[in-house]
Amino acid sequence: MSDEHRLKVDWIACNGYGVCEAAAPDLIVLDDWGYPILPDGSVPRELMGQARKAINDCPMVALSWENRASATGGRLGRLRFGRRGRG
């Protein structure tokens, strides 16, 4: 794909625990109901670390990369990401 790095939420899985905000305070804010508001466009290079942390920390595996995630959404995104992260 391109070097676009967009985050997405699986809204059915997300429970609004807000762990993602703590992991990525410069990237994610919570709305009135405690659900994450994601950045509009691509995650800037300098915040990639925060984005990765948010994906890995989310207890519901609800966060993933838009272009890499698949049907199972978060989980696959996370596994793939985990491998990338180590490699």
Next chain:
Amino acid sequence: MGTTQPVTQPTERLLAGPPLDGRAEALHAHTTRLGALPHVPAVQMIAALEATGLRGRGGAGFPVGRKWRAIHDQPGLGVPVIVANGAEGEPESAKDRVLMAHRPHLVIDGALLAARTLGADRVELYLGREHTAAVRAMKGAVEERLKSDRKLLHVIEAPTGYVAGESTAVVHYLNSKDARPMLTPPRMSERGVRNRPTLVQNVESLAQVALIARYGADWFRDAGRGKDRGTGLVTIAGPVRHEGVAEIELGTPLAELVEMAGGLTGNPKAVLIGGYFGTWAPIESVWGMPLEPESLKAAGLTFGCGLVRIVDERTCGVGYSARIMDFLAAGSAMQCGPCKYGLADLAEASGRVAGMGAKATDLYDIGRWTALVTGRGACRHPDGAAQQMSTALAVFADDFASHADRRRCLAASLIGAYR
């Protein structure tokens, strides 16, 4: 909502034939009038659909030909399934139930054409169970068909509810009796019902296909006054002599539709076009508006499911939009936070404003929350709900302000009933 009275008109194609008196057209009458269902080769059928420019009539307006081609051009993913979507969960729309109740064989013809064109071995007729006349007519029509066709056709009574007609909810229900939307990718054109490529198509869209197969794309495009061609079913409600379902040439101005419906019986103020997911507009700005997807879109409005709900000056727009919001909030499948909590808060805040009990922050919050819930659910339910609310906020701005600030209803004051 008592708007099932059909309105008969000259530009009729889908509704041509015997009077719309509550009785379904029988198969022999249908084939005598229109001829037997022709065998059209797949490639030709899809090319014809593309040439018509026919858009889906379930609300989203996606081009029908493109949807069929996507499934046709990807063999190897399994035998496709066709779903005729007759859920019609939109409370004020009656066009699908009127069509199914009177012309069930047009819908079945269209579904069978889809099955033949795409090589499907199953057709699910997904019918809102509360539309009893439509369900009865469709079941009766299936019984009249040849045994070979009957084997394909399965009537499924869909649960009542606004989101039960959303396409992923339809697939979910057919797979596991749970009519809640689900996350889509892998696309249902690849894996849907029984994990097979699935075509979900509104019943009116399919009925249009039944006529296109017989008369061709040029004939289809003969009707229409704007960019989108053909005819369309609409439901007109409000202060007109005959509320109900009408078939119009797409692009017919609103004023003319009102004439078709016997003229006004009150002083109109605003119109909700496209359904509870639709857009409000002040009457003067849309009186001459061609009712057709392209023109409406250019004006920031939506054709949606063809609902044209007029409200008169004595109707409180704040109360009307708040009641819709309440209905849509209750209709959320409660799976996604912003939809579940956001729509509930929107309903409560708009209800407080309508009921003269607004908090100081309510108007501000309503504006903010409509933006906040948009695009933040697994399906587009919150988007549609927000669209209705935000256009109401703009069109009834004075009424909202008066309710919130002076605790006075401008519409009620017209009829001398101060609250």
